[in-house]
Amino acid sequence: MDVEFVGGMQEFLEDRIIYSIARVLDEIVRETDIIESPQQTVFHTNKKPSISLAKYLERIQMYSYCSNECFILALIYIDRIQEKNQDVVINSFCVHRFMLACIILSIKYNDDDYYKNDYYARVGGITITELNKLEEELLIMLDYELYVSQKQYYFYKDKLMRYAEL
Template sequence: MDVEYVGVKQEFLEDSIIYSIARVLDEIVRETDIIESPQQTAFHTNKKPAISLAKYLERIQMYSYCSNECFILALIYIDRIQQKNQDVVINSFCVHRFMFACIILSIKYNDDDYYKNDYYAKVGGITISEINKLEQELLTLLDYELYVSQQQYYFYKDKLMKYAKL
């Protein structure tokens, strides 16, 4: 088997994870945008971001140099937030910031190398004080539970890969 082909195939699968996550979250947002959010969090903004979620995730991937596992962990964290906090509605006014903060936490928890928050703030298009506040609130919403079992990780990854093929 040609090694270059395997590399291209693997790169496609890794890219499809990011786009699958964006598609999943876009579907959630379409449903939740019609619901009035009972609780405004530090993640909520006054207006919807102009950049699509897929483009935003591409930007984060490009400049954070994180592993693809971090994106799957971030999706798991978002799912946990929704399970633990029924009154927090993730909609188009907050999905970018939730995903960004979840990715940053997953990088810090999972990857060996990571940058300081001032760098990540520039990548995410927010201030250093905002990223610190988001990180703190996210940890609270998650009850500081960042560990993801191997079984749960692969469950989500498999679902995303199946979703990518649709």
């Protein structure tokens, strides 16, 4: 196979990472929306956001200037939340806020440059007070464990890349 083609395909699939993440989370949300959430968290809202998750992630990517790695780390954090907090159901009433907070934490942990929370709050469409509370609660839910091994990161990335091919 042509090396240039393979490289171009790899780049194309990496550009599709956020859409793969949105599709994965949309599938999860479809299943969890039928379950009554036993615990309401600070992440839950009274009504579902009108913006699709894919468009929301596009917006965050456009204005945060973060790396694709941050989106993959955010998905790993979402999985960790589900593992550590069995009673928390991530559904369409909270998935946007969970992703916003997870992406921000991954940016702060992974990227060299990042903005202040008031900027990210505007990007996410929430107040600075709400964002600070989400970030604090997320750190507690994750037991402050933000480190992701290289092996785990590439496992998720490979799965997302394969999912992007579909």
